[in-house]
Structures are given as C-alpha cells and as structure tokens.
Amino acid sequence: MTDMKHYFLLFILLLVIITIEGCTEELHPETNGTNSPVLNEGELTKAVLDLSVNTFAVEAQAETRASIPSNIPENETSEEKEVHNIWVFQYDAVTKELLIKPRYYTITDQIMLQDLPVYLKAGIPSFVYVVTNTGYDNWANDDTDTSWQKFKNVEQLKKQTLPTAFPLRSIDKVSIPMVGASEEVEVTTGVTVTVPVTRMYAKLKVKVEMLKAEMKLNNVNVRQIPNICRIETFAGDGNGEPMNAVPFPDGTTFSSIAFAASDLEKSEDKEWAVFYVPENLQGEIENQGGNKSDAAPTNALVVDVTAEIGGEKYLYAAYPGGNSLNNFNIQRNQVYRMTLTITGEKGQNNPSSNCFVVKPNGFLSFEPYYRVETGGGYNFADYLSPHDENLKIASVGIIWQTKDCIGDNTNGTLVQLGENTGDIHQKIYVRTQKKGNALIGAYNSKGDVLWSWHIWVTDHEPDNLGRAVTYYTYDWDNNGIYPEKPRIQGYAVMSCNLGALAENQKGLGTGLHRYPDEMTQAFGMLYQWGRKDPFPPLRNVVSEHHDYNDEHTDLHYDNSNQIEVHKTSGTDENKLFHSVIGSTLTGAVRHAIANPTVFITGTNDVNRNESYVQQKSNYFNNGDWCPIGESDNKLWGGLEPASEGMKAYTINQTNNVHIYDNYGTEKSIFDPCPTGWRVASGELWFEFTNTGLNPGSMSGINYDDKFSDGYGMNMYMQKWKDGPTSYFPTQGTRVGDGGGFRTNSCGNYHNATTDTDNRVNILHIHKDAGLFHIFEYQFYFYYVKSVAGPIRCVRDSK
Structure with missing residues (x-):
C-alpha cells in the first residue's frame, strides 16, 4: 500500500498446531451428466463417497528457527470443514488416465456428507480424486468433448489451478477449497470410497x-x-x-x-x-x-x-x-x-489527496504540497509549490460547509495553516464538529484559490479497508464478455458513494439535513467528469429537470458558518454555486481549480424529449466542459481510448460504443477520492447484469430487493444473486446545463475511463430494465463530460 505511511514493524509471531477432527457427514448429489457416455465409460455403478477433512497443522521444520508451537488449544469452526460442492475424478490406477468424465455435485445439507452417492466405473483398479468448493459447475466439464481433456491424466489435474482463488474472512461465508484422493480401489455397487481432503488455503x-x-x-x-x-x-x-x-x-x-x-x-x-x-x-x-x-x-x-x-x-x-x-x-x-x-510512534509524512475522511469532533493534519500521484502525466508542483510565490499558500479557509460541519472559522482556528517549513511538509490543520461535508481552500498572497480539499465528516468509516467489498467481474476480450467463465478479481469497492453520510438508505435517522429523509443520506457528492471538487447532492425529490438551487439541496454556509452561500443553474456570480459556459473559457482546467464551486456547462439546453440527434446538436465540443482543443481523457488517470495494442470490444456498432482496457495504473492529481482510493474502472459494472451488457429484463440484473421502497439498488458484487452486496443510490444528477435531474430515480455513476468522441463510460441505473444501462448510448445528456454524477471509489491497488 504505497499510499500509506512508513512501515513501522513490531510484532510477535506465534505458530500453533490446530487439530481439526475428521468429519464424515451425508449429502445428496446432483445427477447431472450421468448419461453422457465418453471415454468408453460404459454403464456406471452407484458407489458411496465418504469425505473426511484433514487437520490444519503448523509444523516446526528443522533449521527454520520456528517458534515453539503454542500449547493453547484452538477451537475449530464448523465453517472451516464445510463442503458446498465437489468435483469427482476417477483415474485408472495403472495408466493414470481418466475413466469417467469429471462430475460436479452440489451439497445442500452438511448432515448428508457421509454417504454421497456418486457414479463411478466398476471393475477397474482406480483412484478417486475430489476437489471441493470451486463454485463453478463448468470448470472441469462444460458438456463439450474438449473441456475435460485438461484433466485427462493425474499429472494434468495436479497442475490445474482453481477457476477463482478468493481470499476469505471468518465473518463472511467461508468456503475453503480442498483436495484429496482415495487409496487404490476397485469399485463395486455400493462400495464406500473414502477420500480424505486437505485445505488448499x-x-x-x-x-x-x-x-x-x-x-x-x-x-x-x-x-x-x-x-x-x-x-x-x-x-x-x-x-x-x-x-x-x-x-x-x-x-x-x-x-x-x-x-x-x-x-x-x-x-x-x-x-x-x-x-x-x-x-x-x-x-x-x-x-x-x-x-x-x-x-x-x-x-x-x-x-x-x-x-x-x-x-x-x-x-x-x-x-x-x-x-x-x-x-x-x-x-x-x-x-x-x-x-x-x-507502540504508537509515528513514522514519516503522509502524502496528501483531494479528499479527507474525518470523524465528527475530529482532528486532521495533512501536507498540502506533498502529493505522489503520477496518473495522466500531471505534475502537482505546476499547481501548488512552496518554491513559487504565485503557487505558494499564504492563507487557508472554508469555501463552503454544511451547517456546523467545521464551524465558525472567522478567527482561523478551525482551518489553520501550520508553520512554514520551507519545504513540501508544511501542514494544514482542520478541526471538525458535525457530520456533513465541506470544501476548504488554499489561497496565494493575491487571494486566488490555488487548490481545494473536500472534508468528508462522518463516523461510518467509508475509507476503512475492512468495510470495502472486492468486486469480481466478467472476463472479456476483443471478441466479447464472458459471464460463463470464472470471474476476474477486481478492486475493493468503497462501501458508499463519495461524500455520503450513510452506506444505505437506512443508515441514519431524520433531521441531519434540511430535508429530514433518511433515504437520501446515502446520496454522495456530484462530480463533473475529470474534476476534483464536489457539488452538493440534490435532496428534494423531483423527477424531472429543475434548477440546481437551495430549494433542491441542503443549505450551505461560508467560513463564518453563518452566511449562506447560494446556488443556481444560471450565471449569477453573486451565488457561489453558479454556472459558466465552458465554450467561452481558455484554460478550463486551471479555471476549474481556481473556481471549485462553479459548474462549467457543456450546453445551454438539456431537453430530454428531443431526439438523439437534436439533443447532441445542443452541446458544445461533444458535451465536454472543456472547450475545443482542450479536451483531455486522462484527467482521472485513464488512458486514451483506442490506443494501439489496447484490448477493445465493440458494444454497439451503430452508436460507436466500445469498452477499452484504458484504466491507467496510477491515480491522478485530479482524482477526487481519498488517499489510497481512486475512481473506478468501467469493467466493474459488467457483473451487474447476466450478460455484461444492458439487460433484457429485471431478472437479468444482479441485485436483491432489500430496499424495494427506496432510492437505490442493492447490487451483488462477486457472484450471481449471491454473496456480498453494496448499495447504489439513484440520487439524480446535474446535467450539462447545470440543472438538476431525476432525484430518487436515476443513478448516473462516473468511472475513470472514456470512450471515443468524449463519451464517458457511465453506469446508468434505474429500477427499470429498459433504463438500466451498463453502457449508455440511448440518452446523450447522461454520458457527456459536463454531467455531474456520483462516484464510487475503489482501492488504488489490488
């Protein structure tokens, strides 16, 4: 974890031998594949399989200086012995070749493990191999004439790898892969074949x-x-x-x-x-x-x-x-x-980021000049530097805050610039009060905003690694997306939207915001694609297009915590959150940094009732907030789409929609996520449908209905309709003209990558199969860069 501190190491390593009793329990098999003759199987005989689980152990080997094993006994757990599915292989004892096609059995009840009926070839001396808890019924046999041949002999079996190798926690569903083989046996009807299995983890x-x-x-x-x-x-x-x-x-x-x-x-x-x-x-x-x-x-x-x-x-x-x-x-x-x-001793200095998670009544210190991101090729010293008077911080303060989030900073004691160290390690100190969000800024001697930081005050620990869920998405290549193949391990996903004050719609009581609706507390901040600074979310539930103003949001306050700062979709500069037309700017990125609350529009008119062609004609520079000549696909660390040698798959030929392997390896200085986190890749969304593409019906969407009465969808993150979930609110957006749209019915999630023609690869979700789009190409006003949508951060390394 290169984003974190100096590694300070103090530990005691204890090794213990754990005894786990052999287990024999009964189960019922599946009967799939028993009538598909291959390998000259002939008529198969029903036998009984008896599985036992070998003991966990740690042995002190010679010459390793191993510590003495603990004599404190450790209780095994029943979950560590559970078998949920098995693959059965039967090999000729002489030739070591398969005698039958590999067969998969699902275990529905652990008490039935002792006498599992399996189908084996009789009359030939053989060995029976068992592999448990793979979770894939097509791993060793997908009913073709070739898939099982990778397991044709024993040595091939031994060299195979599991289709997926998920690490596990004891508090989650524990399903540990195991492997084992019987002694040599000649199968007869009803014979019991004993197979001791050993954990592979x-x-x-x-x-x-x-x-x-x-x-x-x-x-x-x-x-x-x-x-x-x-x-x-x-x-x-x-x-x-x-x-x-x-x-x-x-x-x-x-x-x-x-x-x-x-x-x-x-x-x-x-x-x-x-x-x-x-x-x-x-x-x-x-x-x-x-x-x-x-x-x-x-x-x-x-x-x-x-x-x-x-x-x-x-x-x-x-x-x-x-x-x-x-x-x-x-x-x-x-x-x-x-x-x-x-011991509590501190190490070296922490690098900074654009967002910090702080608890209520908490304290934060960070080093504003110290940044390590390299994604996109940007140099942070070009924007903030202690060695350039124009880029050097002279003062700090609160640009906006929800009421009492930080408090009255009139005397500069709650947001404070530390002693000048003469180098990049000068600090800024922040003291917080109540749950909410704030934006603080650093100013040069002329009073210009040099940089700004999002202060996210909450106590549900969204940046805690242990609250994240790793996603496992579908494999894909230039020819397609493959839901039937073993999934590909992705990144750990943050437990809520960036800036949200709860993980789901039931996370907080009422009264925290101007609109006392607990369902909206999972709404996160809104971000124009490529920009680092947040816009407060919409909360007053309105389905269609409306002004982005105080009526539809929380109220926000200035550095004194007393004076309201107001919002508008228009160009009234008397309101802190106003809009400016992007096509009129020169140096849009620097303008965005110097004006972190100003929405930069990509159109003067969003009309969802117009045709696709009419919608598109209303936008400047393909809907980008940057003017022609300044568009940049690398602002959030992604790579240029359609680069030579890049993996790519065409989703929709008519609309020129693709997925590219253009998720860069490094976070950029404009990424809005906290230290150790970054904006997600587009491939995260594949596994939200049964095809990796836009679904044909609601049954093709990988969600449960836990929050059927609310403003979001609870999505499965690793398996189809099973395993851990994460809640994705349908919190609405700010569309390209700066207005608000579809609070409570539409979720429009950004990721770090783009398609050609300035298209942003968003996830657009509704509780409506016709509007649940892994790839959005139906509604132009949703996937342009000027739209402001929520973000779900992922860890910056696997």
Whole structure:
C-alpha cells in the first residue's frame, strides 16, 4: 500500500498446531451428466463417497528457527470443514488416465456428507480424486468433448489451478477449497470410497495490541495475496517446508482483504481477525540480524495495521511465515498466528489527496504540497509549490460547509495553516464538529484559490479497508464478455458513494439535513467528469429537470458558518454555486481549480424529449466542459481510448460504443477520492447484469430487493444473486446545463475511463430494465463530460 505511511514493524509471531477432527457427514448429489457416455465409460455403478477433512497443522521444520508451537488449544469452526460442492475424478490406477468424465455435485445439507452417492466405473483398479468448493459447475466439464481433456491424466489435474482463488474472512461465508484422493480401489455397487481432503488455503490469525490508551485501531489488512491456487502445492509433493522461493507463473496478480475494527465485534473471538488465503511461498532468505521487513521479497504476504493517533492515520506492517526472522512461506493447510504490538510512534509524512475522511469532533493534519500521484502525466508542483510565490499558500479557509460541519472559522482556528517549513511538509490543520461535508481552500498572497480539499465528516468509516467489498467481474476480450467463465478479481469497492453520510438508505435517522429523509443520506457528492471538487447532492425529490438551487439541496454556509452561500443553474456570480459556459473559457482546467464551486456547462439546453440527434446538436465540443482543443481523457488517470495494442470490444456498432482496457495504473492529481482510493474502472459494472451488457429484463440484473421502497439498488458484487452486496443510490444528477435531474430515480455513476468522441463510460441505473444501462448510448445528456454524477471509489491497488 504505497499510499500509506512508513512501515513501522513490531510484532510477535506465534505458530500453533490446530487439530481439526475428521468429519464424515451425508449429502445428496446432483445427477447431472450421468448419461453422457465418453471415454468408453460404459454403464456406471452407484458407489458411496465418504469425505473426511484433514487437520490444519503448523509444523516446526528443522533449521527454520520456528517458534515453539503454542500449547493453547484452538477451537475449530464448523465453517472451516464445510463442503458446498465437489468435483469427482476417477483415474485408472495403472495408466493414470481418466475413466469417467469429471462430475460436479452440489451439497445442500452438511448432515448428508457421509454417504454421497456418486457414479463411478466398476471393475477397474482406480483412484478417486475430489476437489471441493470451486463454485463453478463448468470448470472441469462444460458438456463439450474438449473441456475435460485438461484433466485427462493425474499429472494434468495436479497442475490445474482453481477457476477463482478468493481470499476469505471468518465473518463472511467461508468456503475453503480442498483436495484429496482415495487409496487404490476397485469399485463395486455400493462400495464406500473414502477420500480424505486437505485445505488448499492457509489460515492467518492476527491480534493487535496497542500500548497507548489514545490509539484507536482502524483496520487489519492482508495484502500480496496471490489470485492463484494450484491443485497440487507449488512446493511440489508438499513434504517439508521449501527453503527457496517458489515462483508464481508470469502474469499472476495479487489482491488484499481487510477487517475493519468494527468487524471484530462480529467475530467468534473478538481479539482475532481471521483470514483464509492461498499459499504464497516466498522462501527463506539470509538475514543478518535486521528487521524481517528489511529483507522481505517483493511478493511476500504482508499484514498491515492502520491505527489513528492524534487525528492522523499511520500504517504498521508485519510479515508472517515459518518464523519471525527470515521465513516468508505461507503454506496451505497451515495456521499462522501473529500478535502485532504497536507502540504508537509515528513514522514519516503522509502524502496528501483531494479528499479527507474525518470523524465528527475530529482532528486532521495533512501536507498540502506533498502529493505522489503520477496518473495522466500531471505534475502537482505546476499547481501548488512552496518554491513559487504565485503557487505558494499564504492563507487557508472554508469555501463552503454544511451547517456546523467545521464551524465558525472567522478567527482561523478551525482551518489553520501550520508553520512554514520551507519545504513540501508544511501542514494544514482542520478541526471538525458535525457530520456533513465541506470544501476548504488554499489561497496565494493575491487571494486566488490555488487548490481545494473536500472534508468528508462522518463516523461510518467509508475509507476503512475492512468495510470495502472486492468486486469480481466478467472476463472479456476483443471478441466479447464472458459471464460463463470464472470471474476476474477486481478492486475493493468503497462501501458508499463519495461524500455520503450513510452506506444505505437506512443508515441514519431524520433531521441531519434540511430535508429530514433518511433515504437520501446515502446520496454522495456530484462530480463533473475529470474534476476534483464536489457539488452538493440534490435532496428534494423531483423527477424531472429543475434548477440546481437551495430549494433542491441542503443549505450551505461560508467560513463564518453563518452566511449562506447560494446556488443556481444560471450565471449569477453573486451565488457561489453558479454556472459558466465552458465554450467561452481558455484554460478550463486551471479555471476549474481556481473556481471549485462553479459548474462549467457543456450546453445551454438539456431537453430530454428531443431526439438523439437534436439533443447532441445542443452541446458544445461533444458535451465536454472543456472547450475545443482542450479536451483531455486522462484527467482521472485513464488512458486514451483506442490506443494501439489496447484490448477493445465493440458494444454497439451503430452508436460507436466500445469498452477499452484504458484504466491507467496510477491515480491522478485530479482524482477526487481519498488517499489510497481512486475512481473506478468501467469493467466493474459488467457483473451487474447476466450478460455484461444492458439487460433484457429485471431478472437479468444482479441485485436483491432489500430496499424495494427506496432510492437505490442493492447490487451483488462477486457472484450471481449471491454473496456480498453494496448499495447504489439513484440520487439524480446535474446535467450539462447545470440543472438538476431525476432525484430518487436515476443513478448516473462516473468511472475513470472514456470512450471515443468524449463519451464517458457511465453506469446508468434505474429500477427499470429498459433504463438500466451498463453502457449508455440511448440518452446523450447522461454520458457527456459536463454531467455531474456520483462516484464510487475503489482501492488504488489490488
């Protein structure tokens, strides 16, 4: 996590042997595929499968300086033994070739695991292999004549990888992949075939002890988790602990998973954050007495702990493994217990961002000059620098705030510029009061706004890694989108819209805002594409086009917390939130920075009742807020669409709509998300429908109806109609002329990438299949760059 602090490492590594009793329970199989003869199966015989789960263990290997295993017993959980589905393979004991087509069985009840009827070939000495909890019924057999051939012999099976390798948390649905094989058996009718299975994941337990009373735990995050898990361990036969690193195949990606501090309350043992992860064998290396972290391999699994100290967040990191000195192996079916003891000492300086999440009655300090983003090729020092008088901060203050969010800053004590350090580490200090949002600004000696920062005051911890949900989207290439294939691991998604004060419509009571409607508290800020500064959301529920003014929003106040700052869709400069016509500007990006509250229009007239051609003719420069010659597709870190060699798929030939692989690897200085987060990629939305394209009916949308009476949709993030969800409000937009539109019925989500012709790849959602658009090309006024829509941030690294 390069966006966080200096890694300060203090930990105690404990290893424990955990005994898990062998388990035999009954279940009912599926009967799919039993009448499809291949491989000269002939008539198959009904046998009984008896599964038992091998014990988790951590063994102290010779020459590893492993700590003494704990003698404190650890209770296993029933979830760690559960089997939800199995693949059954039968191999000839002599030739090691498949005797039958691989078969998939779904387990509906754990008590039926002991006597599972399966269909095997009789009369031939054979071995039966079982792989559990893959979650894909077409992994080893999709009813074609070729798919099973990747598993044709035992050695091929062992080299196969799971279709997906999801890390797990103990508080979620636990489904650990396992693998095992029977002894040699000659099948007869009703024979019992015993198969002991072993978990293919390791178990990692983390406890945090903080030595200062004022310290608060924020989250426990595990990263560098490989998104690959092979049937046979990468270490080979699994005998002994590998002393050298076992490299992953080229192209292996890595992900992370986290517990928020509040998540620990859900744990069976509230002291421990428990994770299940694929093995990561980085070997044992020479260490001449330094910290283990000083010698850590690049891909070694690492545990990060984020703590809050005096209003700032700091990161501490530790590396589990076979010992606390120099071993970085995370082996399957083994348990790693580690206690991290944090002293509370601070490390080096935190880089800044455009948004900060602060709790009510909280304190924030940040370094406005210190920025590390490189996406899009922009240099932050071109806009803010302590070494240039025109770009140097002379004063700071509140540009706007919801009532009492920060408070009366007339005397400059609530938003304060720190001592001049002469370098990039000068600080700004902010003290907050109540839930809400604010924008603070830095001014030069002439009184010009140099830069501004969104202060998001809330107590539901939206930036906490443990509250995020990692999305798993559909695979795709130049020829199509493939919902039937194993999903591709994406980024962790923030639990709410950027600037929202609740995660869903039931998150807060009434009375917080001018409109006492708890359903609108999940509404986030609105952003014109490519701009860093927010516009307050619409709250007064109006379906059609209307003015963006105080009647339809919260009331907002100035630096004194007393004087209202007003809004209009028009050009009245007496109102802080007014509009200016983008086609009249020169240097639109710098104008946007210097005027963070001014909406830059892309048209004088939004008329949704006009034809597509008529709508388009009303816009300047294809609806961009930048004038002709200044359009820029890289403002949020994306790459130019249709670049040479870029993966691309045409969604709609008639309207020239595409998806490009143009999500840049780096966040940009104009990205509005907090440190460690960035605006999402367009591929996130694929899995919201059954095809990855616009749905044909409501049944083709991947949502539940948890909030059927409200202003949003609860979307499944990883699987079809199953698994974790996240709430996406239909909060309305500011369209290209600056007006408000469709509060409570329309969600118009931005992402960081664009299509050709200045088209923004938005997610446009309604509780209406005809208006739920993964790719919007029906309504021109929704996908132009001048429209202001909500944002859902994702982690800036997997």
